[in-house]
Amino acid sequence: MSERSVFLFPGLGAYSPGALRRARRSHPQVDATFQEIDAAAVLAGAPPVSTTLFDGEPRSIRQLLAEPAEVLQLAIFGISVAVHRVLTERGARPHLLVGHSFGEMAALVAAGAFSLADGVTLVCARAAALRPWEGRGAMTAVGMDQESAGHVPGVLDEPELVVACLNAPRQTVLAGPPTALDRVERLAEVLDVPHARLHLPYASHHPTMRPAVADFVARMADARQLPLQAAVHSPVHGRRYTDDDDLKQALAECLVLPVRFTDTVRSLHSRGYTTYVESGALNTLTRCVEHTVPGVRTTAPLLDPEEEDAGLRAALTSVARPRATPIQAEEEPVPSHPAPAREPEPTDVRPAAAPPGRVPPPVGAAPDREHLVVELRALYAETLEYPPELLTEDALLEAELGVDSLKQTSLLGRVADRFGLPAGAAELPVWELPTLRHVADHVAAAKARR
Incomplete structure (x- = not known):
């Protein structure tokens, strides 16, 4: 069985300050994508997003959460589409596209089922339908x-x-x-x-959200469904989409049905899908793949903002193949219409986010910073059962040491207890503290503010 490749389109947690800033210098597809998104966003009554992403100092997810919901959501959607465009226009040929919850919209746009402008309509319609919740x-x-x-x-x-x-x-x-x-x-x-x-203001994939489904469908009325130009598999519906599907209804049902990403990865792996590329910021989904089917090839091209070009080159190498006909039978035959919805025996989105790379540390480091690093190294080594020498102050906790974001969040709680930090000091998103150096500076600054 030949190796097959998958592009993964992450959900609403996939935001990294500074994403694509370096890549846009050498990849014109980035600016072209966001120019289209900005124009469509303005027509939809939403703010443009390119200035938010690319002008001034990179903005944190907390800052963007204070903006209208469409800003962060269009940013995440646009990053995914832009990565896909950069890679495919340079010759990447993934066999399958898989979106995780919110990411299904970007996957379907990448597959040609909706234009980019209509993709913006989908994102804005979803945000509006969920606003009452x-x-x-x-x-x-x-x-x-x-x-x-x-x-x-x-x-x-x-x-x-x-x-x-x-x-x-x-x-x-x-x-x-x-x-x-x-x-x-x-x-x-x-x-x-x-x-x-999770940094979400509502309970996605919960049966009580059912009234939002019809609202979402109504708000998508002007979006035009087009023939699929690439294969798209849905972890919510548990199969590949076809042109006979009402894709707008399928997307709306994703609001209340569970996301079974683990089942999807295991099923795809059993059929020879062994290469997975994160078409978006961070490495949220590729890490989940690695935990589910160890030994596969994974690439997260935007994981380190300082190495985006190298990451994109690595991704391009991993999925290059001869151009095929638009949609080949990459999977066993599937029914023409969506399978009957399982009763929400729930499952959902937003895997805990991973660190984006070398972010500038908080200002205000205290004089005992060196002592803090020593204490933190001991705490992390004991909890993780890692040799202390691995925990250098600049080692990336997730990208280099494999410490996932759930474990990092738990560790930050222990750090807050150990150093008597004020309430809320452990709530900073872990991707803003990717190394022990950042954690030490955060602790020092929090202690100084007491």
Whole structure:
């Protein structure tokens, strides 16, 4: 069986400050993509996003969350589409495209099922349909397998909790009321299970979101579905899309149905898909793939903002192949229409985000910084069971040492307890603290503000 390649389109957690700033200098597809997105966004009544991404100092996800929802969402969508354009226009030939929840819209645009302008319409329609639900729900990723996570609602007597997303064998996302997720996180602390509240204002992939489905479909009315030019597999519907599908309805159903990314990866791997490229920022999905089917080839071209050109070259090499006909039968035959929706035996999005690379550290490092690094190295080495010599102050915790973001979030909680940091000091997104040096400077600055 020949090797096959997959482009992965991540969801709403896939934002990295400074993404594509270096790549746009040598890849005109980046600016061309965002010029189209800006024009369509203005027509849709949304702000342009290219200035947000490329002008001034890179902005954090917290800063973008304070903007209208469309800004961050169009940025993430645009980054995914731009990466796909850069790679395919330079000769990349992936066999299959896979979107994770929100990422399905970028995957379908990349596959030609919608124009880029209509893709903007889809993103804005989704944001508008979900606006009434903001603040009514939330999501938490926990370091548990599906079976263990499935028992949590019963153990806590919280029937509104659902398993919203299966990302990896030991990474599951629960969705529900914020108060119920508070209890989940307290239970995780007691069990010493890594956990992280996701940067989302609602409970995606939850059955109570059903009223938003019809609203989303209505708002997409002007978007025109086109013939697919590449194969797209949906982890929500559990199969490849076809031209007979009503893709707008399928996208709307993604609001309430679970995302079974782990099942998708295992199924694809069994059929010879052994190369996976993250078409977006960070390495959220490629890390999930590595945890699910170790030994495959993965590339996350935008993981390190300082090495984007090298990352794109590596991705291009991994998926180059002779041009084929638009859609070949890369999978076994599938029915013409979406399979009947499984009852939301929930599953959802947004894998915990990974660090973007070498970000400037916070200002205000205290004089005892060297001592802080020594203490942090000891704490991290003990918790991770790593040799201390591996934990140099500039080693990238995720990209080089393989410490996933759930574990990093848990470690930041221990750091806050160890150093008596003020409330909220452990809530900084882990991708803003990619090395022990950054963690030490963050601790020093937090102590100085007390």
